[in-house]
Amino acid sequence: MRCLLTLLLCITNIITTAQVKHPPVIIGLDHIPIAVSNLDSAAVLYKKLGFSIKNGRFHSNGIQNLHVKFKDGTELELITAPAVKDTLTAFYRKFIQEGGGPAFLALYVQDTNKLVSLLRNSRLPFIIDNGYPEITPPHPLDFLFFGGRNKSATDKPVHFAHSNTAESLISVWLAPDNTQQIRQLLSASGATLNATSAVLPEGKILFFPTTRRIIPHHPIIGVTLRVHDIQTARNVLTLAGFHVSISQTANGKSILLSPPVTGGLWLELCEEK
Helix, strand or coil, X not given: CHHHHHHHHXXXXXXXXXXXXXXXXXXXXXXXXXXXXXXXHHHHHHHHCCCCXXXXXXXXXCCEEEEEECCCCCEEEEEECCCCCCHXXXXXXXXXHHCCEECCEEEXXXXXXXXXXXXXXXXXXXXXXXXXXXXXXXXXXXXEEEECCCCCCCCCHHHHXXXXXXXEEEEEXXXXXXXXXXXXXXXXXXXXXXXXXXXXXXXXXXXXXXXXXXXXXXXXXXXXXXXXXHHHHHHHHHHCCCCCCCEECCCEEEEEECHHHHCCXXXXXXXXX
């Protein structure tokens, strides 16, 4: 009887251990840098779309940027490089000449040591920049890098007071060259995958075929932002001269803005159910 009880305890411990899920390494979305040819014009456009703009910081290589920030630390970053000064500015100049739009996807992580182990186990090439890994080119996933969300002491309530009631970056739309590689990385991180998406604790990545790309070789095609009130968002856009309508989707009420309107990406505003 004692041996039987011991065996049952061992089996129970094995089952319990198998049921324990480790927290995902990649927690969610961080931000999207949107490359534009003229930063002032982009700022005017995004203000018309109902966003509050925060000024960027000085970059020694001449990069200029502005922020559309949300309280949870997610954001859209408007960015440009007036001249080639280094590898990054050369990339941005070429990217902008091709048409611009969303250039990179930053994913949110909290434990960089676990992320480094994940990238090594996934055999992905990377370097550490500003304390976080980024996948190095040339590689199908070299549009990915990682961060801890940019919550700054200089953030003020006005920076989050978007008249269109936008609250958070909740999904990114990808049309990557190698969907299988990014799905494997996200799966190994702990994300929940289905045929068309990867669900993270704080955000979602939607997958599309490369035929849906706006510009060849540009894998990021759109984003979804959660808004508090879709009717308010519609009113703001209508007053600014945009012709928009509200659609009912599986996720909630939605307004979809096309790339010519937003500066190079599909931009969905969604009031979730």
